[in-house]
């Protein structure tokens with residue numbers, strides 16, 4: 001099977017670190033897959049993302065063993081510029097993403113295309129399309145620094161999407177957003193999933209992971225602890241032993257099973273929980289309210 005991203009026995013230690021923060025990490029991601037990376041604070045998730053976009057070893061020096069291959073080619077043999085055309089990176093804090101040199105949202109989104117020397121007419125058409133897709137056309141003349149956190153994160157996503165990378169690495173995009181901003185950002189992530197982009201998402205909100213991810217990797221202390229599909233990982237109580245939450249619906253299902261409620265499967269989303277409980281009430285001859 002051909003994988004788009006291959007992480008092969010990666011061990012990495014920062015130059016100032018005392019021990020490796022990634023230890024013998026191996027996994028593969030298929031094209032079009034939505035992979036979530038979960039794990040407690042400080043477990044190495046952002047470091048792993050930096051290895052996938054080539055910032056390790058190109059910017060962060062330190063000691064790297066093993067390999068990361070994108071499309072069959074080692075990141076060591078590609079420049080950060082080459083990698084940035086394949087891997088778009090969205091930061092936790094959208095202010096880190098904004099160039100600081102654009103006076104309007106339109107210019108900000110066009111900025112990366114200008115740097116690539118893309119023809120102005122072509123670039124502006126692409127900016128218009130991406131603004132429509134991300135529903136920010138009404139913000140195009142605003143100064144990026146006058147926007148709310150949610151609006152700015154959408155601009156940050158748009159400025160990456162406009163570059164048309166095959167892979168999107170998104171590191172805790174909503175940790176600083178309110179529920180409305182979170183919803184808006186995930187609406188864009190959902191669209192990218194529909195467009196068959198390969199997505200790697202670091203996120204602590206398990207309900208969102210349950211809704212979107214195909215594939216989940218749990219890492220703790222720099223090691224891969226679990227690697228499997230959505231339901232396999234999100235119904236596994238071992239996750240809780242690693243200071244990482246499960247979705248509330250999975251917790252409810254696991255608890256009900258312990259109390260003798262014989263659910264066919266442990267739900268991970270609200271929709272699945274309703275289905276399972278409706279089935280159970282029907283079997284037990286109870287009235288579902």
Ligand SMILES: Nc1ncnc2c1ncn2[C@@H]1O[C@H](COP(=O)(O)OP(=O)(O)OP(=O)(O)O)[C@@H](O)[C@H]1O
Pocket residue numbers: 014015016017021039040041042043044045046047048
């Ligand atoms: N530039 C750096 N130099 C040295 N050590 C670092 C550097 N960046 C991160 N670390 C250390 O590497 C370990 C893993 O950090 P990382 O940020 O990758 O974890 P994380 O799982 O993304 O955490 P969080 O969920 O809190 O964002 C931590 O112990 C952190 O202190």
